[in-house]
Structures are given as C-alpha cells and as structure tokens.
Amino acid sequence: MLQVLDPPAVRQWSRLAAETLGKAREEIDALNVFPVPDGDTGTNLHLTMLSAAEALDGLPGDADAATTWQALAQGALLGARGNSGVIVSQALRGLAEVLRATEGRGADLGLGLVRAAELARAAVARPVEGTVLSVLTAVAGAVRDLTGDLASVARRAADEARSALRRTPDQLDVLARSGVVDAGGAGLAIILESLAAVITDSYTGRVDIPAPTHRVAPEPEEGPGYEVMYLLDAGEAAVGALRRELDALGDSLVVVGGDGLWNVHVHVDDAGAAIEAAMRAGRPHRIRVTYLVGSGRTHPAARGRGVVAVAAGPALGAVFEQSGAVVVRREPGSSPPLAAVLAAIREAGAEVVVLPNDSGTREVAAAAAEIAREEGLMVSVLPTRASVQGLAALAVHDPLRRFDDDVVAMTEAAAHTRHGHVWVADREVMTSAGLTAPGDVLGVIDGDAAVIGADLVGTALEITRRMVSSSSELVTMLEGVNAPEGLARAVQDHLARIRPDVEVVLYEGGQGGYPLLIGVE
Numbered sequence: 001m002l003q004v005l006d007p008p009a010v011r012q013w014s015r016l017a018a019e020t021l022g023k024a025r026e027e028i029d030a031l032n033v034f035p036v037p038d039g040d041t042g043t044n045l046h047l048t049m050l051s052a053a054e055a056l057d058g059l060p061g062d063a064d065a066a067t068t069w070q071a072l073a074q075g076a077l078l079g080a081r082g083n084s085g086v087i088v089s090q091a092l093r094g095l096a097e098v099l100r101a102t103e104g105r106g107a108d109l110g111l112g113l114v115r116a117a118e119l120a121r122a123a124v125a126r127p128v129e130g131t132v133l134s135v136l137t138a139v140a141g142a143v144r145d146l147t148g149d150l151a152s153v154a155r156r157a158a159d160e161a162r163s164a165l166r167r168t169p170d171q172l173d174v175l176a177r178s179g180v181v182d183a184g185g186a187g188l189a190i191i192l193e194s195l196a197a198v199i200t201d202s203y204t205g206r207v208d209i210p211a212p213t214h215r216v217a218p219e220p221e222e223g224p225g226y227e228v229m230y231l232l233d234a235g236e237a238a239v240g241a242l243r244r245e246l247d248a249l250g251d252s253l254v255v256v257g258g259d260g261l262w263n264v265h266v267h268v269d270d271a272g273a274a275i276e277a278a279m280r281a282g283r284p285h286r287i288r289v290t291y292l293v294g295s296g297r298t299h300p301a302a303r304g305r306g307v308v309a310v311a312a313g314p315a316l317g318a319v320f321e322q323s324g325a326v327v328v329r330r331e332p333g334s335s336p337p338l339a340a341v342l343a344a345i346r347e348a349g350a351e352v353v354v355l356p357n358d359s360g361t362r363e364v365a366a367a368a369a370e371i372a373r374e375e376g377l378m379v380s381v382l383p384t385r386a387s388v389q390g391l392a393a394l395a396v397h398d399p400l401r402r403f404d405d406d407v408v409a410m411t412e413a414a415a416h417t418r419h420g421h422v423w424v425a426d427r428e429v430m431t432s433a434g435l436t437a438p439g440d441v442l443g444v445i446d447g448d449a450a451v452i453g454a455d456l457v458g459t460a461l462e463i464t465r466r467m468v469s470s471s472s473e474l475v476t477m478l479e480g481v482n483a484p485e486g487l488a489r490a491v492q493d494h495l496a497r498i499r500p501d502v503e504v505v506l507y508e509g510g511q512g513g514y515p516l517l518i519g520v521e
Contacts, residue, residue, distance in 0.1 A: 051079020
C-alpha cells in the first residue's frame with residue numbers, strides 16, 4: 001500500500017485508468033444521453049486519458065513529480081475529446097497544480113481533488129447538475145477535510161464518486177427519463193477507482209457501472225447541430241472575450257487550459273462562426289467539427305464533384321471560373337471569410353477539391369473542409385501556395401476519374417510547378433537575399449527571396465532564368481493590376497529567344513501587390 005503518490009504511481013494510475021476506460025467504453029457510450037445522445041462519451045474519455053498516459057510514457061524514467069504532473073495535465077489537455085473529456089482534462093490540471101509541489105500524501109490528494117472540482121466547474125460556461133461536475137463536487141466535499149493516509153483519502157474519493165453517480169438521475173430529468181446515470185460521471189468514477197486501486201494495490205479487473213433501470217431512447221431535442229473543438233494559442237484577455245462570444249453562439253461551452261494554450265469545446269449551429277471567433281482571439285489548430293447526430297437537426301447533403309479556388313482579385317477569379325472552379329475572392333494580404341469558403345464547397349458538390357492558392361488561406365480552407373466533411377461531403381484541401389500552382393492543378397482536374405486519383409494528379413501538378421513573383425518594396429525589409437530599400441525590386445522564388453534588383457523587367461527575367469530548367473515545358477504568367485506595360489511581354493520575348501521549346505501562357509490576373517506572378521512546370 002502506497003504512502004505517497006509518487007511519479008511511478010502516477011504513471012501506473014494513468015495507464016490503468018486508460019485501459020479500464022477502454023474496457024468500459026461501449027457501456028459508457030450507451031449511457032450517453034446528455035447534452036446530446038451521440039453515444040461517444042466513453043470513447044472520448046478513453047482517448048483523453050490515453051493521451052495523458054502516453055504523455056507520461058514519453059518521459060525519462062527518473063522524471064520528478066513536477067515534470068510528471070505537468071506532462072499528465074498537458075497530455076490530457078492536448079488529447080481531450082468531447083464535453084466530458086475536456087472537463088476531465090481540467091480536473092487533472094487541478095490535481096497537477098496541487099500535487100506537483102507536494103509530497104503526495106493523503107491531505108495533498110484531498111486538496112488536489114478540491115482544486116480539480118473548482119477548476120472544472122469554472123471552465124464550464126453554464127454548469128448543469130447531474131453531470132460529471134456534480135460528481136466532482138461531491139468528491140471534493142467528501143475529502144476536503146480528511147487528514148488520513150493516502151489510501152483512506154483515495155478510497156473515500158472513489159466511494160463518493162460511485163454514490164454521487166447513482167444520484168445523477170435525481171438531478172437531471174433526461175437521465176431519469178432514460179433510466180441511466182450520467183456517462184461522464186461514470187467515466188470519472190472509473191478514473192478515481194483506478195487511482196484507489198493503484199494506491200491500495202487492490203485492482204480486480206472488474207468494471208462496475210450502474211445498469212440502466214429501464215431503457216427508453218431519449219427523444220431528439222432541437223439543439224445546435226455541430227460540436228466544434230480546437231486547441232488555441234492565445235492570451236488570457238483574448239480567451240475571456242472568446243468565451244463571451246461563443247457563449248452567445250451556442251451551448252455546452254467549455255474552455256480549459258492556461259499559460260497560452262487552451263482547449264475549446266462548444267455546440268453551435270454556425271461552426272464557421274465559432275472558428276472565426278477563435279481566429280480573432282489567437283491561433284486555432286487541431287480543429288475538429290462533428291455533426292451532432294442526436295441534435296434533432298437534419299444532415300445536409302449535396303451531389304456532384306467540383307473545385308473551389310481562392311483568388312485575390314476579380315480578374316484572377318475570372319481565370320479560375322473560366323477553368324470551371326467555384327471561386328472565393330479575397331482581398332490581397334488577407335484570408336477569405338470561413339463562411340464564404342464553406343458556402344463555395346457546398347455549392348461545388350459532394351466531392352470537392354479546394355485550392356487555397358496562398359499559405360495564409362490554407363488554415364481557413366482546412367477548417368471549412370472539416371465542417372463540410374461532417375456534413376457528409378468528401379473534401380480535399382491541396383497545398384497550393386500560389387495561384388499558378390492552383391491553375392496547374394486545375395488544368396489536370398478530371399471529374400471522370402476516381403476522386404482519390406484526381407486529388408493525387410492535381411497535387412502532383414501543383415507540386416511540380418515552381419512559383420515566383422516580383423514585388424516593389426515600399427519600406428525597408430530584411431530578407432534572405434539581403435536588406436531591401438524602398439523602391440528596390442524583390443524577386444521571390446518558391447516563397448523565398450532570391451533577388452534584389454533595380455527594375456521590374458531585369459528582376460523578372462532573372463527569377464525566370466533561375467526557375468526554368470532543361471525539363472521545363474510550360475511557363476504561366478499572371479500580370480498584376482499595376483504592372484507596367486510590356487513587363488510580361490519582355491519575359492515572353494526573352495523565353496522565345498533562349499527556350500523556344502517552352503510554351504508560354506499569359507493571363508491578365510489583375511492581382512494587387514505583385515506586378516507579375518510566374519509559374520514554371
């Protein structure tokens with residue numbers, strides 16, 4: 001029997017809890033009727049705890065308590081899934097806050113569980129009784145003033161979790177009507193039972209979940225249609241504003257984390273608005289959008305195959321439209337609204353290839369694709385970083401091919417297209433090619449500054465010479481709205497002299513900022 005909850009014990013507990021949740025996953029999923037009956041709470045809690053355990057597996061064997069608890073909390077935060085998973089990850093953070101700096105004795109565990117309940121409840125915008133929060137609160141109340149040894153505190157916590165779990169149908173009507181206990185609370189009870197088993201060396205291998213008293217499928221209630229989750233890099237002040245904005249958009253809002261990294265969970269009808277709010281607050285990543293089957297909403301559907309292309313400017317958009325794409329226009333130097341990209345995907349068909357054509361637009365395109373996939377659409381976002389790569393991909397698009405084969409062909413065409421542009425500096429800029437002064441002409445190849453020149457024509461000729469190789473077959477040029485007369489023609493004439501075998505295609509791109517865009521295939 002353990003006297004202190006030391007790092008080896010924390011590792012053993014995390015692994016045992018993950019394994020036991022894995023065994024109980026289907027039983028807990030079957031209990032899941034709140035906030036929507038989507039039957040995934042057991043799976044989400046298993047994945048959350050598994051992420052925490054795997055984070056500990058990556059530590060050296062002699063890691064100290066502070067490092068161990070920090071890894072546990074961080075692993076749970078990064079891997080948290082679903083409403084209950086996010087709440088449990090915050091409870092683990094509360095435990096870590098207390099136990100990382102203590103000896104890990106009985107009173108320390110009691111204080112840690114109190115802090116776990118406080119942080120978890122504070123993370124939920126509108127707490128509901130009869131959920132995992134109620135179980136946590138009951139456990140905290142039971143151990144708050146205990147002064148016994150580690151085993152007695154752990155056993156008391158596990159016993160109270162079971163008792164509180166059995167009371168959840170009395171606190172939440174939907175549980176009583178369905179004849180079940182709360183699914184998230186059942187998962188938490190298993191986690192605390194696993195902790196007591198490690199401390200007392202009494203694990204039996206049994207999974208004890210209260211059986212339903214009767215089986216009545218819950219009636220689908222009208223509610224938000226999507227679950228949106230993402231990790232967010234942002235400061236405290238920005239997250240506070242985000243909480244208020246998301247709370248107005250939907251329900252089941254839980255925001256956990258700290259120190260610049262947050263895990264955000266919300267149920268909304270407008271998934272795009274929830275993601276755009278995150279973009280205003282900081283940098284969202286690992287975005288997941290799930291259609292809530294039990295929400296009472298009708299699942300959207302569409303037919304056909306198409307391509308969505310993002311274009312900076314109407315003339316460039318017209319070039320893509322002439323090639324058969326649904327176009328989303330953006331202002332130079334900015335990303336398009338997520339809602340606009342999502343609407344274009346829905347318009348394009350059931351199988352859609354998205355061409356962001358800009359590094360800064362890829363994140364918005366990926367988020368829109370996630371939402372569309374949850375609506376039943378098949379969407380692939382190609383890594384096109386420039387409009388000329390998008391045009392190259394669109395040129396080989398064949399809707400009669402299998403979708404995967406078409407995506408591969410378009411991706412290869414884009415990848416084999418080198419892209420460059422010229423730009424007149426309006427300020428001092430330090431680049432990989434050196435310091436540019438206002439009025440200098442910068443030649444960029446594949447995203448990297450390559451040449452600093454004195455005039456547009458000379459710089460355009462230089463980067464074209466560098467991009468064209470012995471295997472090049474096609475050069476595509478897009479002339480910008482402010483391009484001086486004769487710029488593209490000078491490059492075309494030069495190529496005709498040195499590489500008459502290379503085909504040259506010239507479009508009026510109409511893009512702002514870059515007088516000439518060049519693609520070489």
